[in-house]
Amino acid sequence: MRFEYRDHAADVEVRGIGDTVEEAFAAAAAGMFNVMVDLDRIVPQQRLTIAVSAPRIELLLVEWLGTLLGEKEISGLIFSRFAVEIDTVAGKSRLRGSAWGEQLDPARHRPKLEVKGVSYAGLRVENQDEKWIAQCVLDT
Amino acid sequence: MGDEFRLERVSEAEWILPATGAMRVPARIFADAEMIAVLRAETGGEWSALRQVRNVAALPGIVGAAIGLPDIHPGYGFPIGGVAAFDRNDGVVVVGGVGFDINCGVRLMRTSLTRSAISDRLDRLADDLYRTVPAGLGSTGKLKLALAEIDRLLAAGAKYVIDHGYGLEQDLEFIEEQGTMPGADPGAVSVRAKERQFRQVGTLGAGNHYLEVQYVEEVLDPAAATAYGLQRDQIVISIHTGSRALGHQIGQDYLTEMEAATRKYGIEVPELELVCAPIASPEGRRYLSAVASGANCAFANREVIGHLVRESFTRVFGTRPEEVPLVYDIGHNNAKFERHVVAGEARTVLVHRKGSTRAFGPGRDEAPVPYREVGHPTLVGGSMGTASYVLRGTEVGMEKTFGSGVHGAGRAVSRRKAAKRYFGREIEQELRSRGIVLRAHSMRGVAEEAPGAYKDVERVVAAAQTAGINQVVARLRPLAVIKG
Numbered sequence: 001m002r003f004e005y006r007d008h009a010a011d012v013e014v015r016g017i018g019d020t021v022e023e024a025f026a027a028a029a030a031g032m033f034n035v036m037v038d039l040d041r042i043v044p045q046q047r048l049t050i051a052v053s054a055p056r057i058e059l060l061l062v063e064w065l066g067t068l069l070g071e072k073e074i075s076g077l078i079f080s081r082f083a084v085e086i087d088t089v090a091g092k093s094r095l096r097g098s099a100w101g102e103q104l105d106p107a108r109h110r111p112k113l114e115v116k117g118v119s120y121a122g123l124r125v126e127n128q129d130e131k132w133i134a135q136c137v138l139d140t
Numbered sequence: 141m142g143d144e145f146r147l148e149r150v151s152e153a154e155w156i157l158p159a160t161g162a163m164r165v166p167a168r169i170f171a172d173a174e175m176i177a178v179l180r181a182e183t184g185g186e187w188s189a190l191r192q193v194r195n196v197a198a199l200p201g202i203v204g205a206a207i208g209l210p211d212i213h214p215g216y217g218f219p220i221g222g223v224a225a226f227d228r229n230d231g232v233v234v235v236g237g238v239g240f241d242i243n244c245g246v247r248l249m250r251t252s253l254t255r256s257a258i259s260d261r262l263d264r265l266a267d268d269l270y271r272t273v274p275a276g277l278g279s280t281g282k283l284k285l286a287l288a289e290i291d292r293l294l295a296a297g298a299k300y301v302i303d304h305g306y307g308l309e310q311d312l313e314f315i316e317e318q319g320t321m322p323g324a325d326p327g328a329v330s331v332r333a334k335e336r337q338f339r340q341v342g343t344l345g346a347g348n349h350y351l352e353v354q355y356v357e358e359v360l361d362p363a364a365a366t367a368y369g370l371q372r373d374q375i376v377i378s379i380h381t382g383s384r385a386l387g388h389q390i391g392q393d394y395l396t397e398m399e400a401a402t403r404k405y406g407i408e409v410p411e412l413e414l415v416c417a418p419i420a421s422p423e424g425r426r427y428l429s430a431v432a433s434g435a436n437c438a439f440a441n442r443e444v445i446g447h448l449v450r451e452s453f454t455r456v457f458g459t460r461p462e463e464v465p466l467v468y469d470i471g472h473n474n475a476k477f478e479r480h481v482v483a484g485e486a487r488t489v490l491v492h493r494k495g496s497t498r499a500f501g502p503g504r505d506e507a508p509v510p511y512r513e514v515g516h517p518t519l520v521g522g523s524m525g526t527a528s529y530v531l532r533g534t535e536v537g538m539e540k541t542f543g544s545g546v547h548g549a550g551r552a553v554s555r556r557k558a559a560k561r562y563f564g565r566e567i568e569q570e571l572r573s574r575g576i577v578l579r580a581h582s583m584r585g586v587a588e589e590a591p592g593a594y595k596d597v598e599r600v601v602a603a604a605q606t607a608g609i610n611q612v613v614a615r616l617r618p619l620a621v622i623k624g
Contacts, residue, residue: 007554009187009213010220036277059399066392072278073336073385104278111277112584113555114346114624116388117240119216120395120413122186139216139240140347140555 003031006122008137012115013122015135021057021125024134025064026082029099032065032118032138033079036072037109042080044100053094057125060086060093061134065118068099078104113140145183145190147176153210153607154540157190162198162410168540169193169208170607172599179212187214189221195410196224201231201419203482203489207541209496210603211595213550215239217413220495223544228477228488232407232416233424235398237492238475240391242434244349244382245316245471245497246519246547247442248530249449249464250368253375253457255355255619261456265353266577266620268452273351273445274343276581276624281342283444290334290386291326293341297436298443298469306342306447308461313508315469316498316516319439321476325429333389337437340384342444346585346624349381350521351445353620354528361613364514364532368467370614377464378528378616379445380521382473383438390434394427419490428490431475442469467530468508468517472497472547478506480542491542499533499545499610518545518610520601523594524578524586524623525571528616529601536608545610549597558593559584567591571621580623589623 001018012035016028030039050067054060064084071077079101086095104111121137147155147169155176157167169190171179179190189212196218197206203225212221217236226232258265274281283306285293293300298319301307312319326334344351356374359365370376383390401417401424402409409415417424446469450461475492482489491498497518500506507516515533522528526549533543553561564583567590571578580586604610 005556007556009554010551012555054396055400059396063396066395070332070336070385070389070392073338073340074332106276106278106581109278110582111346112582113588114277116347117391117395119240120399120415121216123412137216 001027003027011137011140013137018132021132022084024132025084028134029082037111039080041109043102044081045102048099050097053092057093058123062118076103077101153603165197165202166205167193167197168205171210172603189214189219192219201227209546210600211546211550218494222494223496225489225491225542231419233419234416235394236413237494239473240388241382242387243438243471244473247379247469248467248519249377250467251375251464254373265456266579269622270579272448272452277346279343280339283341287334293440294326294433294436295324298439301440301443307443311466314466321432321435324432324436328426328429329433330393333386336385336389344381351622352378352618354616354618356614357617358615364613367514383434386437387434390430470497495547497545497547499537500543501533501535501538521548522597523591524589525591530614531610532613534611541609546600546604549594552595553593555588558590559587562587562590576618577620
């Protein structure tokens with residue numbers, strides 16, 4: 001799995017790519033944190049588990065990324081490794097995920113850019129050429 | 141593709157897109173011919189401000205016109221540099237019309253110092269401000285508030301922090317809404333949002349937020365400048381920041397809630413990003429209470445930073461806090477109930493301003509008393525190293541834009557392209573050669589915020605003036621820039 005960025009005038013469009021939708025979600029999360037801090041500066045020593053749900057898989061991506069984003073102030077954590085399980089129950093998409101990271105330390109992590117929010121812009125979760133993509137625009 | 145937008149030119153810097161198709165009202169764009177050409181060129185792409193303003197014109201209960209100001213560029217469903225007013229009974233409140241950085245805005249403070257008087261202490265001042273005002277991702281403020289205290293701050297805004305020793309009582313008159321948005325209900329804000337704010341009060345943030353020490357380069361409207369206490373060569377301070385993580389979380393939470401409300405009320409939205417709720421619905425009312433709380437958080441945040449700036453000035457120049465008074469503090473991401481004349485009839489409407497400031501002309505009692513005769517100031521931020529402007533509202537603006545004004549330049553080049561094209565250290569040297577001192581927590585951030593990555597603020601201001609919607613009062617030039 002991997003992530004890439006697409007140019008966007010004011011903000012950053014992140015795209016996670018994986019063999020499964022779960023991998024694509026994990027890759028999108030890695031892409032989002034890499035906007036803020038170079039991932040190789042983050043030691044994945046602390047684990048946080050997250051459970052979110054949404055009426056559609058695309059909205060689930062926004063919930064997942066938005067919840068992770070909030071943790072940088074709530075628990076002070078930033079993350080570099082992710083694992084995700086997704087299922088659909090009674091028409092609802094559910095995600096149980098883990099994120100591994102550590103306390104944000106500006107001196108050591110040398111932050112690049114702040115992400116303010118996860119928007120509905122450019123929102124796509126789909127299978128493309130045998131690969132899954134999970135993408136959206138981050139407000140920076 | 142441009143042909144689907146049959147813009148009619150009304151005057152040199154004003155265009156109308158008549159209501160066709162799903163549009164309930166026309167769209168009115170204020171821009172020069174070159175700006176319009178750029179807007180037309182992007183209509184074929186994924187991101188089009190013209191398409192967005194047309195989509196906004198199709199939302200239920202919109203009144204008058206959907207408005208694009210000269211700094212219009214694509215936002216999230218709702219264009220940045222966009223204004224739209226909705227009937228309070230039949231209209232909707234749009235989460236994209238406020239955005240993630242609720243009540244992000246600019247505060248201008250003045251001093252009785254002149255440019256020549258501070259030149260030998262500019263580096264010292266910049267160092268002191270850089271140390272004193274927390275900025276950059278991961279920075280934390282000095283004021284750490286428990287949840288119950290956050291609730292009080294969200295209800296009272298700038299008043300709360302002034303009561304706790306951060307700021308001066310006389311500042312309140314010079315803050316939009318006197319620093320306290322009516323209708324705030326901390327209960328409409330999630331615990332998560334409040335937890336995120338715990339260490340964030342009084343922080344500048346990162347990205348395009350800044351703190352600048354500037355001088356008044358030129359006064360262009362002497363009567364208004366006198367009313368605002370501004371004169372040539374005077375040292376002033378601009379602070380650009382918003383509601384920090386709390387506002388971001390309110391935006392995130394209500395994106396989800398509004399998506400559900402849009403389905404619940406069967407509102408047809410042209411695109412997902414325009415999710416909304418009827419203003420009169422429980423969801424709409426709750427969101428507006430949360431927005432007012434977020435706005436108060438932003439007022440409080442800028443008040444605390446203003447206090448820290450005064451402390452720095454005391455250390456470096458020996459000034460007393462009251463010798464650095466507030467000129468004005470005004471937001472540019474908000475949705476507020478206001479009285480306007482629509483088609484000859486006075487009515488209360490909900491005005492969304494996304495990347496646009498309120499700009500009330502002469503005679504409105506919302507302005508501070510000393511400013512009422514000329515209209516209140518609006519503050520237009522430049523990009524790093526370029527000019528900023530003080531403008532004021534006009535009667536034309538009251539009539540055509542619901543009393544709204546431009547807010548800045550808007551990006552021209554993506555952050556990624558800017559980071560490849562520019563180097564932070566080179567920009568720092570270039571600014572230094574022009575007598576501008578830079579202190580930044582992230583040199584990559586500096587590259588991304590390079591002046592060349594932004595559109596020309598001069599043209600934005602000129603178009604607003606030509607259209608008559610805003611009047612230029614003074615041009616400010618930076619001497620010291622503090623970035624996250």
